[in-house]
Amino acid sequence: MKKIIPAGLLVLALLSAGYALGKGKPTPLAEKRDTPVHTPTFKSGEWVIARGSVHNHTNFSDGCRTPEDLAQQARNEGIAVLAITDHRQGGVCINDKFCPDAGGVGSKGSGYDEYMSALANLADQSQSPIILPGIEVVPYIWNERSPKILVRGDNRHFTVYGITDPKVIAQMPVTRGITTKVQLDPGPEPYNTFINYVRDHGGMVFQAHPNWINPSDYGVGEAHSEAPTMLAAELLRLTGIAPIPEGIFSAGVPGGVWDLALMEYLSGYRSEPLWAWGEADFHCTSSKNPNLTLRTGTTLFYLKDLNRDQVYDAMRNGRMVALMGEVFQEVYVSEFSIGDKPVPNKVMLGERVKLTGAPVIRFGLNQELTLKEVRLIRNGKVIYRGQGSNFEYVDADAARLGIPAYYRVQLIGEGPMEMANASLLYTNPIFVDWTR
Ligand SMILES: [Zn+2]
Numbered sequence: 001m002k003k004i005i006p007a008g009l010l011v012l013a014l015l016s017a018g019y020a021l022g023k024g025k026p027t028p029l030a031e032k033r034d035t036p037v038h039t040p041t042f043k044s045g046e047w048v049i050a051r052g053s054v055h056n057h058t059n060f061s062d063g064c065r066t067p068e069d070l071a072q073q074a075r076n077e078g079i080a081v082l083a084i085t086d087h088r089q090g091g092v093c094i095n096d097k098f099c100p101d102a103g104g105v106g107s108k109g110s111g112y113d114e115y116m117s118a119l120a121n122l123a124d125q126s127q128s129p130i131i132l133p134g135i136e137v138v139p140y141i142w143n144e145r146s147p148k149i150l151v152r153g154d155n156r157h158f159t160v161y162g163i164t165d166p167k168v169i170a171q172m173p174v175t176r177g178i179t180t181k182v183q184l185d186p187g188p189e190p191y192n193t194f195i196n197y198v199r200d201h202g203g204m205v206f207q208a209h210p211n212w213i214n215p216s217d218y219g220v221g222e223a224h225s226e227a228p229t230m231l232a233a234e235l236l237r238l239t240g241i242a243p244i245p246e247g248i249f250s251a252g253v254p255g256g257v258w259d260l261a262l263m264e265y266l267s268g269y270r271s272e273p274l275w276a277w278g279e280a281d282f283h284c285t286s287s288k289n290p291n292l293t294l295r296t297g298t299t300l301f302y303l304k305d306l307n308r309d310q311v312y313d314a315m316r317n318g319r320m321v322a323l324m325g326e327v328f329q330e331v332y333v334s335e336f337s338i339g340d341k342p343v344p345n346k347v348m349l350g351e352r353v354k355l356t357g358a359p360v361i362r363f364g365l366n367q368e369l370t371l372k373e374v375r376l377i378r379n380g381k382v383i384y385r386g387q388g389s390n391f392e393y394v395d396a397d398a399a400r401l402g403i404p405a406y407y408r409v410q411l412i413g414e415g416p417m418e419m420a421n422a423s424l425l426y427t428n429p430i431f432v433d434w435t436r
């Protein structure tokens with residue numbers, strides 16, 4: 001039997017699809033472990049490598065943990081860097097008149113102040129994990145159909161870091177409103193306006209879950225969007241994208257949207273590279289989903305010292321490795337270097353080097369693994385396949401062609417290629433130019 005729900009509530013349900021309403025009642029964390037499940041930091045050469053969990057929710061939006069409990073959960077799991085990004089949301093308007101509350105941090109007048117000061121307090125108290133305060137934003141939604149509403153853009157989510165002023169968050173150029181009249185697909189424009197605003201205020205923006213489509217039908221209205229994957233190539237100041245865990249079939253594959261953006265950078269169309277990382281998007285562990293953790297997707301940060309400024313520096317400069325799956329949980333990249341003679345720096349993630357001769361690419365993990373497939377990718381194409389995690393490859397072809405190039409490595413472990421269960425590791429690229 002069909003339930004009869006007032007139209008206003010229906011639209012509200014439609015617009016808040018995927019989010020719980022308002023600040024929820026927290027679920028206390030049951031366990032406080034003395035020894036973490038995994039190693040939070042590794043030391044390798046000059047680097048401190050910190051295991052990070054980014055894009056996570058608390059009970060300030062639709063997560064179930066208080067920020068304090070989430071930090072304790074990070075200690076339990078062996079997470080050294082914890083980014084908290086609750087939904088920004090707030091009022092969502094229909095025809096600029098009816099503006100129901102769609103939940104999230106901005107639902108109350110003091111929302112952003114309260115949220116940011118709670119995260120600042122937590123960051124002051126917590127040496128480990130290092131807390132990165134952030135927020136998740138849906139910049140723009142529109143209605144593509146009448147009279148039965150079809151909401152688009154509801155699945156285009158971006159996580160923002162490095163902005164702590166609640167006023168800057170409150171004034172973000174985002175449109176959480178639709179009209180009952182049909183609107184056109186706006187293209188990349190509102191997303192670039194939003195990203196430029198964040199970047200101009202010193203922040204960073206990462207595209208979240210690039211494969212998510214979030215279809216739902218509420219009778220009088222429907223929310224259904226295409227996966228926003230390809231959008232990233234048109235967002236020239238986007239800092240990064242999350243191929244792990246939800247972009248493994250799109251953003252992360254050789255020749256996918258991440259490679260497209262890196263090619264744009266090589267050609268000069270884009271002034272900075274697009275970086276990749278792994279996100280957790282943790283909300284809650286439930287009896288239905290007991291396996292959800294802060295390490296659904298993991299980012300390893302390569303730091304000179306273990307502090308927040310260094311983490312931001314790693315985010316801005318691509319000194320990150322993205323991974324998921326049990327086999328990679330105690331693994332880090334101990335070598336990824338390129339030179340035409342031996343190089344002193346063993347980890348050159350995100351760097352740009354000039355060479356004269358054929359590049360020698362060296363790659364290694366802290367423990368040698370035999371994997372389903374090891375791929376060396378140059379300019380979006382796989383140029384070497386193997387199974388041993390530690391390898392050396394001389395790319396005489398690239399030197400002969402003399403084309404600007406970037407190299408990245410993808411490791412695939414055994415097991416099903418599913419969003420929830422895959423075993424994958426992605427490095428960020430190293431760029432090569434030639435001096436002749
Ligand atoms: Zn999201």
Ligand SMILES: [Zn+2]
Binds near residue numbers: 055057136208281
């Ligand atoms: Zn989220």
